[in-house]
Amino acid sequence: MYNSKAYSAAAATSPLAATTIARRDPTEHDVQIEILFCGICHSDLHQVRNEWSGVMPTVYPCVPGHEIVGRVTKVGSAVTKFKAGDLASVGCLVDSDRTCPECKAGLEQFCANPTFTYNLPDKHLGGVTYGGYSDSIVVDQHFVLRVPSNLNLAGAAPLLCAGITTYSPMRHWGVTKGKKVGVVGLGGLGHMGVKIAHALGAHVVVFTTSPGKQEDARRLGADEVVLSRNANEMAKHTGSFDFILDAVSASHDIGAYIQLLRRDGNITMVGAPEKPLAVSVFSLIMARRSLSGSPIGGIAETQEMLDFCGKHNITADVEVIPIQKVNEAYERLLKQDVKYRFSIDMASLKTE
Ligand code: NAP
Ligand code: ZN
Numbered sequence: 001m002y003n004s005k006a007y008s009a010a011a012a013t014s015p016l017a018a019t020t021i022a023r024r025d026p027t028e029h030d031v032q033i034e035i036l037f038c039g040i041c042h043s044d045l046h047q048v049r050n051e052w053s054g055v056m057p058t059v060y061p062c063v064p065g066h067e068i069v070g071r072v073t074k075v076g077s078a079v080t081k082f083k084a085g086d087l088a089s090v091g092c093l094v095d096s097d098r099t100c101p102e103c104k105a106g107l108e109q110f111c112a113n114p115t116f117t118y119n120l121p122d123k124h125l126g127g128v129t130y131g132g133y134s135d136s137i138v139v140d141q142h143f144v145l146r147v148p149s150n151l152n153l154a155g156a157a158p159l160l161c162a163g164i165t166t167y168s169p170m171r172h173w174g175v176t177k178g179k180k181v182g183v184v185g186l187g188g189l190g191h192m193g194v195k196i197a198h199a200l201g202a203h204v205v206v207f208t209t210s211p212g213k214q215e216d217a218r219r220l221g222a223d224e225v226v227l228s229r230n231a232n233e234m235a236k237h238t239g240s241f242d243f244i245l246d247a248v249s250a251s252h253d254i255g256a257y258i259q260l261l262r263r264d265g266n267i268t269m270v271g272a273p274e275k276p277l278a279v280s281v282f283s284l285i286m287a288r289r290s291l292s293g294s295p296i297g298g299i300a301e302t303q304e305m306l307d308f309c310g311k312h313n314i315t316a317d318v319e320v321i322p323i324q325k326v327n328e329a330y331e332r333l334l335k336q337d338v339k340y341r342f343s344i345d346m347a348s349l350k351t352e
Contacts, residue, residue, distance in 0.1 A: 001025060001125070005349045006134035007323055008061040012050040015327040016133070018352040021063060023138050024124045028076040031144045033088050038132035039067030039158035039316070040342040041188060042249045043272065045330050047119055051274045059119055065132030066092040066117040069147060069157040070346075079141045087147040089306070091160035092117055092296045094129060094139045106300040108143075109168075133323065135349045145303050148310025154343040155315030158188060159306060161296065162316060162341060166193035166245060167305040168297035169268040170200060173243045177201030182237075182244035184228070184257060186213045186220075187333075189247035189270055191340035192316060194220045196305075197245075199312040205237065207257070210336055220317070220340075228256070239263075239287070247271045254291070255280050261289045269293045316341040322348030 004023045007016045026032045044064035046052050068090040072082045082088055095115035096103050102110040115123065118131030131137075147156055166189055175181055181202040183193040190206070197204045198221030206217040207228040217225045226233045237260045244257050248271040255278070257267055266289070284291060297305065309315065317340045321329055329342045 004134050004136040005352055006063045006130060007326060007349075008063045008130075008133075009048045010061050012048070012058065016048065019061065019063075021130050021134065022125060023136055026074055026076045026138050028078040029140050029142070030076045030138050031072055031079055031082050031088060031141050032074040032136065032138045033068070033070040033090065033144070034073045034136055035068055035070040035132055035134055035346045037069045037154045037157040037320075038065040038344045038346060039161065039188070039318070040326070040329055040333065040344065041067060041158075041161050042333060043161070044131075045333055046249075046272065046274070048330075052272070056119065059128045062119060063130035063133055064118055065134065066090070067157045067160045067162070068117070068132035068137060069153050069160070070137075073136070075141070081141045081146075082144060087149070087153070089145045089147050089156070089160050090117060090132070090137060090139050090143065091145065091164060091302055093299065094143050095123065098142075107298045109296045109298055133326065133344065135346055143299060145299070145306055148306060150310055150313065151315050154320045154345065155318050156309075157343050158192065158316035158318065158341040159309055160302070162188045162192040163196070163309060164297035164302045164305050165189055165270050165294070166247070167196050167308070168301055169245060169270065169292075169294035170197060170243070171301070172294070173266050173268065175200050175202050175243055179203070179242040180205070180240055182207060182241050182257065182260065183222075184244060184246040185248035185271060186210065186217055186340065187247060187249065187336065188316065188338070188341040190245075191220055193245045193247060194222055195314050196308075197221070199308070199314060205241075216339065234260070241265050243268070245270060249273060251275050251277065255283060258283045258289055258291065261287065263287045264289070266290045266292060316343070318343040320345050323352075324348060
């Protein structure tokens with residue numbers, strides 16, 4: 001074991017603060033990574049504040065962070081994928097049971113016994129796993145991803161959650177050239193959804209509650225922008241969408257979007273609001289529309305997404321911050337005041 005610097009929350013109502021955590025020494029299949037950047041996902045905020053207490057209660061102290069990019073410092077004797085000095089990245093999964101049908105199919109995100117990067121039992125050290133708001137992490141090579149060398153590292157970090165969470169359902173639901181695709185909520189996930197849908201060739205419509213984001217939405221790749229609080233603008237799109245990705249973090253009216261789907265259209269929830277949302281089943285029945293959810297993505301698909309982003313030169317639009325600004329960043333996230341992802345420069349931990 002060795003010590004790593006980190007930021008943790010001691011309770012749902014405590015700010016994040018500097019701490020020291022234990023990391024395991026790399027075993028034969030492990031990769032040790034010096035973390036260079038870690039994105040701030042709204043899930044970090046939900047988890048730190050125990051907003052998902054019904055499904056995923058938070059264990060304190062909690063070290064969040066699952067959008068990790070860094071450099072390999074050491075590898076175990078059986079590691080073939082990486083060597084010291086390579087760039088490497090880690091998303092929301094650091095292990096799974098690897099024997100169940102989901103794992104065998106490369107769909108580790110559906111494993112019944114996954115180990116998330118933080119807040120789940122740590123098989124090696126006991127306690128729970130600690131995430132990427134830290135200067136170092138040790139992960140089995142199977143769960144470590146390669147980073148295309150042309151991508152800016154601060155902007156690449158958010159691909160590990162925001163990127164794969166939007167890429168995976170779009171691939172699953174057949175987003176391709178000529179499809180009309182909606183993206184609801186232009187936050188961290190939403191802005192990645194726009195870039196990816198645009199690169200897949202779709203006609204992209206952004207739905208936002210923030211009038212100030214309209215210009216950005218077009219710059220990011222949207223063909224049209226709708227202010228979702230304007231009922232007339234919404235009504236113009238009734239019955240026209242093949243697919244809608246809903247990336248909103250708070251309670252909102254999803255019925256307004258279900259109406260916009262054509263026959264057999266699908267709306268997928270990736271946003272994970274704290275409270276249940278109401279659905280009119282008639283709006284689903286009458287046009288055989290479907291409503292689904294989707295969690296992150298498997299390891300192979302995450303690598304596919306990273307390679308796709310490398311090919312299309314896609315990264316997140318980031319505001320790079322020192323870790324000392326993380327609590328302020330959480331407050332700004334709640335005010336929709338981020339364009340469009342915070343990425344923590346982990347060099348700032350050295351001064352703690
Ligand atoms: P974010 O950056 O805070 O973006 C959320 C966006 O939702 C905001 O920018 C805003 O967009 C919109 N919004 C916020 N409050 C709203 C309200 N009251 N009514 C309507 N729209 C509202 O968050 P994020 O990091 O993208 O995460 C979004 C959600 O996805 C979170 O719930 C997160 O936990 C979840 N998530 C799920 C997965 C998964 O695997 N399924 C993975 C990662 C994250 P506008 O300003 O454009 O309206
Ligand atoms: Zn996330």
